[in-house]
Amino acid sequence: MTTSARGVDAPGRAQIDARTLRADRWWLPPAATTAGLLVFLVYGGVRAFQQQYFFADERYLTPFYSPCVSLGCASEPGAAHFGMFLPDHPLIPYAALSLPFLLLFRLTCYYYRKAYYRSFWLSPAACAVPEPHATYTGETRFPLILQNSHRYFFYLAAVIALINTYDAVLAFRHPADGFVVGVGNLVLLVNVVLLWAYTVSCHSCRHVMGGRLTHFSKHPVRYRIWTWVSGLNTRHMFFAWITLGTLILTDLYVMLVARGTIVDLRIIG
Amino acid sequence: MSYTGRFRVWRGDTDGGALQDFEVEVNEGEVVLDVLHRLQATQTPDLAVRWNCKAGKCGSCSAEIDGRPRLLCMTRMSVFGTDDVVTVTPMRTFPVIRDLVTDVSYNYAKAREVPSFTPPADLAPGEYRMQQIDVERSQEFRKCIECFLCQDTCHVVRDHEENKEAFAGPRFLMRVAELEMHPLDVADRVPAAQEEHGLGRCNITKCCTEVCPEGIKITDNALIPMKERVADRKYDPLVWLGRTISRRR
Ligand code: SF4
Ligand code: SF4
């Protein structure tokens, strides 16, 4: 088929010159999505490799450096909770054990798939707006067939969320002052709660918790968990975006305190 | 309030056609279908438009308004400004017959490819018993009025005629999900969802959900859960191992 006879111009369909008659600003959501994702990728990329300003007030560890397992973490005593064993190299992020999997978790996420298929790949950019590609096989072939591995990244992300929770709890203990609560604690706490909300509202989680069952009546507990996860799942897109924001803000806060640009306000202690 | 509305309506057939401009009276409370009927009554007695219930329940009046797949009888004129030009075309994924009427037989062919409800062999009709919580998920999908707006908007077939062969479309992948989740259906529909009905071609971009006049969460509640079931069966070595071991016991 020639390019001009594709899709809405295929033989037999109503002959209309305009490939789309949508007159609203349909390009706005994909453009905003592209911008939002790029901001996060650039910020995250820069910070992951900066290897500086990741631990503040001897207790706040930014999620971008958790778990801190590089030999380089020794520059901030107290930052490494799980040992230091990765070589200290400018191309190896200190959290090289978690970051790639978190990236893959989001890359294979059903929501982000929708977001980048629409924005980066324009497939489709908006509903009833023709996509530019001549052929289309969806997720039937390599590499996109690998999207089916999403559940494995969900399991790993849950483990990493546990580590982030541990970090947030540990941050209440100052090596010299004992139990303290600062603004940074609240920042870490809000971030970790939202990370859990994003992780638990995952479609694979919904499936694993109970979605795969045919007879809910035989599994009352799993049915209740499924119902609860389903409720969160309707807000999965919201959590996907809000956590990109809280991750940046949390990291920024820790970085600014670590650099001495701002002072962390103590509420207790 | 009554005003003269400006419309562009596609008129033609398989041999060709064009958008034609009309000025028609619009009254308060009307929907696009009302105005098309007035157009038929006053200016274009031969305008072809399919409709039946005028209540958003029969699924006959599917078309595209300002480029978006919609029901003509459920699109209120009040969503447009009095100066707007309202463009109405037939659905652009199916072959046109005349004016706003398309040939939707692709959908009937796909419907026939889904094996029907298969109850357990030892149950006679009248003996079916099931719990509400077990049928709930399937019931959401029963709200479908078969307007085929989701099929029309899905880029898999809208933008790629050649995919019609291999892809059942959201409406019928949802039908597969409905039966797969049904407590009394014993047929195994998971491999076929991927291999025969083309589930892998869906890239979960949710346009079907966006246009569904019944508000069915097609992608979240039917397509993604089916993708997860397919992953269980075809792409998850752990689940496969678990099943094999538990079967041996
Ligand atoms: S979510 Fe899948 S089935 Fe629905 S419109 Fe998009 S590609 Fe088509
Ligand atoms: S699922 Fe919704 S959009 Fe698709 S045919 Fe049924 S009612 Fe129409």
Ligand code: FES
């Ligand atoms: S994290 Fe988004 S669907 Fe799993």
Ligand code: FES
């Ligand atoms: S006429 Fe029945 S749905 Fe519009």
